[in-house]
Amino acid sequence: MRVIVNGVSHELDVDRNVPLLHVLRDALGLKSVKLGCGLEQCGACKVLVDGAPEFSCRRTVGEFEGMSLVTLEGFANETLHPIQQALLDHNAAQCGYCLSGILIAARALFDANPRPSRREIQIALDDHLCRCGAQPRILNAFCELSANG
Ligand code: FES
Ligand code: FES
DSSP, X not given: OEEEETTEEEEOOSOTTSBHHHIIIIISOOTTSOOSSSSSSSOTTOEXXXXXXXXXXXXXXXXXXXXXEEOGGGGOSSSOOHHHHHHHHTTOOOSSSSHHXXXXXXXXXXXXXXXXOHHHHHHHTTTOOOOSSOHHHHHXXXXXXXXXX
16 A cells, blocks of 8 residues: 655555554654553544544554655754744744644644644644643743734
8 A cells, every 4th residue: 555654655554454553653753642541532643634633542553545644754854844943933842742732733734724822722732742841831832923923
């Protein structure tokens, strides 16, 4: 089967019933995609699918045949993406485990609307658990990015 990940087309010889997350991590080496709960309840595994954030821990890779996927590795450039820089500026990048999914959700939000409201940001991050207490800094970082957008 074929998937397009971070702009590169891959022909994969994999079991179509394997969760997408495992194919991304194990077959393609994209370790930014994290396994947290495995139950679509924490958001750590989210990736962009045709521009929309989707869980990858339970849905099978076969469901994504021919679709265009983006992981955090796909953000990489010579400079950080503004949403990454915003977290750094607010000292909000605490654990590196939940943040991949949070950045995926934020990327989808800001790509669709460069000036989201605080409430819209909260809704976009609603699927994402952060256990360390960084949520206020994460939210403030994205609110300031929106204000400057
Ligand atoms: S690992 Fe997918 S939502 Fe938690
Ligand atoms: S920043 Fe990852 S759990 Fe809080």
